[in-house]
Amino acid sequence: MKLSELSSALAEKGFANTIEGDADLEIVSANTLDDARPGEISFLSNPKYKAKLNLTRASVVIVAHEETVPEGLTVLRTDNPYAGITAAIIIIHGYREHPQWGIDAQSRIADTAEIGKNANIGPFVTISEHVRIGKNAIIYPGCYIGDRVSIGDDVILYPNVTVYDDSRLGDRVALHAGTVVGQDGLGYAPFQGSWLKIPQVGRVVIDDDVEMGANCAVDRATLGETYIGKDTKFSDLVVIGHGTKLGERCMMVAQVGIAGSVEVGNDVTLAGQVGVAGHIRIGDNVLVHAKSAVWSSIEDDANYLGFPETRAFQYRRQAALVQKLPELRQRLRKLEAEVESLRQSIAGQN
């Protein structure tokens, strides 16, 4: 594809752009500034990597309108270079092409299930009674869909996904391999020296445009719903406890764990391995840094870090002081000796 053609395709997708340099360059792929080779398009989004513009072997770099660039480097200017390179990758490579199974003869689909048109269902898939699935579903081998599950249009379930009974998935939901939705949460009442299992009669609702990574687990609610809001994205091995409700456009990075009955607002990012205690509320537009332990509710627009969670700038100051504890103790000892010496000297005067 010529750079001029890519430029037109970007403009069609809403990315107004201008080329400075050779519009006839042939573009075959996209890559980072470090790894790009001739024939590849790259991008500069984070100003801290600006020096790499001088070293990159990329044929073209997507940059912001105001960016100054080395002489002789062909650039494509647009408002948002990160979204721009994303659109370029979509144009050049497209998304994954899925195998075509039709409705495979070795899948097991209950007579009472309603499957929308254009379904693509692999072998060894089980679809249970009274399931409803919208159009264009792609269901990879080994998936299990329980009784009365409701699934929207354009959903992708990768291999070996399990969706328990009564769960509801919106449109364009994608669940990667091994992810489990709707299993029973940890609900037991102590009774006569043993545990009495609390029936988990609630369900899971996953709203439109949610994508989850591999081997995640979302508990069904004990009563009511566990809810994942529109356009929220999970990485791998994320766990959501029963009755927890997540807002829209959240990012749950790998190995995040949220206990039960938590409310999470919109536009929240929990970085890798963050843990959140039960029965609290996290506001809108919150960032919690990796591996932090959130014990208490967090207000809107906050940035937290630590164990327990602390405002990030305070935590960094505390952590720096903890590293200075040996020095602080030394200063304390010195002071103690000086005060003792002063006391003796005063005592000597009297």
Added chain:
Amino acid sequence: MKLSELSSALAEKGFANTIEGDADLEIVSANTLDDARPGEISFLSNPKYKAKLNLTRASVVIVAHEETVPEGLTVLRTDNPYAGITAAIIIIHGYREHPQWGIDAQSRIADTAEIGKNANIGPFVTISEHVRIGKNAIIYPGCYIGDRVSIGDDVILYPNVTVYDDSRLGDRVALHAGTVVGQDGLGYAPFQGSWLKIPQVGRVVIDDDVEMGANCAVDRATLGETYIGKDTKFSDLVVIGHGTKLGERCMMVAQVGIAGSVEVGNDVTLAGQVGVAGHIRIGDNVLVHAKSAVWSSIEDDANYLGFPETRAFQYRRQAALVQKLPELRQRLRKLEAEVESLRQSIAGQN
């Protein structure tokens, strides 16, 4: 169901109870005080939610005998409201009804396997040589059961569970989707600049009434047994290392990881994301708070928290002092200045 009928059913299950108010109310479901609507029964167990009694729309609330309640609220009094609501949910909703497959023609069962009566085995299940399974087994699609596995009565394996060769599961064990039992642990000896794999020739034994959440992993022992005691419950993504032994009635909350050769007593709760180092012992009746790192053995009846683990009340004091470090340093600086000033003033006197 009328409240009077529910009351009788509870009494039959061993929950002596009395109704105060309208015994003819129709009860259709159970819910929390916050979410309950008319027709629902709720409960008050934790006194900190007592004020909610004034606001709830629940038709009936289960409370303790001594609880004072707002005038006009119909209540059902019993000894243990939390177990009582659990029993009410069991009476009203029951537990999950499983699909009925009989022994599905598309399952693969070895001729040498012995399956007890009333088995319910879904499609795409593999049951290997010399497996023995008790009566009333429910095995969902996609499960794999390895050679010589022994399974008790009334076991439920949810979809895509893997049980490796030689594992033993007791009666009424339930494993949720994606859970893996009996894989090789991390056992290698350094040898000639590479790793020599140690054959993992032990097995996993899971005792009666154990339930595990989704996507857990329990390593087989290198030699001997990894053991999970009776009535112990796991949430999701819990990992147990090779040769570790857990006692009875423990609770392993989501994402707990225990290394190899650990001994855990009875009635131990490890909260979410707790990690436990290898070759140590955790006593009976221990609580470790979420995300703590347990590096050393813990005595019976203890309550730990932190990284490394610390008695919880001490940890909370330390954490509070860490937050005061900036203030402590300020006080230290001020003292240093004052002592210097005192010294000069004494030097001036002499």
Added chain:
Amino acid sequence: MKLSELSSALAEKGFANTIEGDADLEIVSANTLDDARPGEISFLSNPKYKAKLNLTRASVVIVAHEETVPEGLTVLRTDNPYAGITAAIIIIHGYREHPQWGIDAQSRIADTAEIGKNANIGPFVTISEHVRIGKNAIIYPGCYIGDRVSIGDDVILYPNVTVYDDSRLGDRVALHAGTVVGQDGLGYAPFQGSWLKIPQVGRVVIDDDVEMGANCAVDRATLGETYIGKDTKFSDLVVIGHGTKLGERCMMVAQVGIAGSVEVGNDVTLAGQVGVAGHIRIGDNVLVHAKSAVWSSIEDDANYLGFPETRAFQYRRQAALVQKLPELRQRLRKLEAEVESLRQSIAGQN
């Protein structure tokens, strides 16, 4: 097997050894010093367990050449007792014997797939278009292998493993049940108030002799490769982010999570639940202790611990001082009172 026969078999495998005691003893199994019974061989590798030599019921113990041992105990001396017991276990027990399926009639193998000789492929396995698999492959039930995947010789995929399209696995790779390789990482660009998915067009390459535990997840690269070096071993539930590259002979203990675009050297051990932030470098021969959070790059030959990571000896000193914070504050208060008293006494003198 007689001890003399075991001794010869060890010598053949390169473990020169000498017997002191009864070479005719019958050896049926291997075990730890604590658990061994008569007829079992054990070993002493860590000197801190030396006292157990007096108590063990093992018939024979493998010890180092220089080790002093109780009178009457039969020992087998060799250079490296830990590798020696490993070799003894291999000789006595061997590795797992796998079921024999041939190429099962209930597997689904695309016409365009090339499968090497002596393949052993179970039921309910899906092998997609243009897959190439070397000789002696063992693929357990429920595995899914995507389009254009390339797999070497002598590979073992345990049940319900998913290998996404375009992944490459070397020779002798073993992936335990539920592990997922090649799913999309968390890649989205913010665009017009929503998330625009970045096509994940890279792949995963797993080099020879890698073994992974159960329910792990390795993201494909956005562009280029996620790479796992030769002879690197994972325990269970390990997560590797997109574009990350691991060296040779690393050990990733259970629940380790590494973010994207990280470079890890050779011979690195990350203990259980360690988290590593994105876009950093960990040198060769690094040890990071359990549950640490690695925020910054780490130099070669280092030993780190903490949150954030700190040189281990420094962290231990800091942690000890944090535990002494109540005492330090007490000393500070005492000093403040003394200084105040000194000042008054000086003021009184003037």
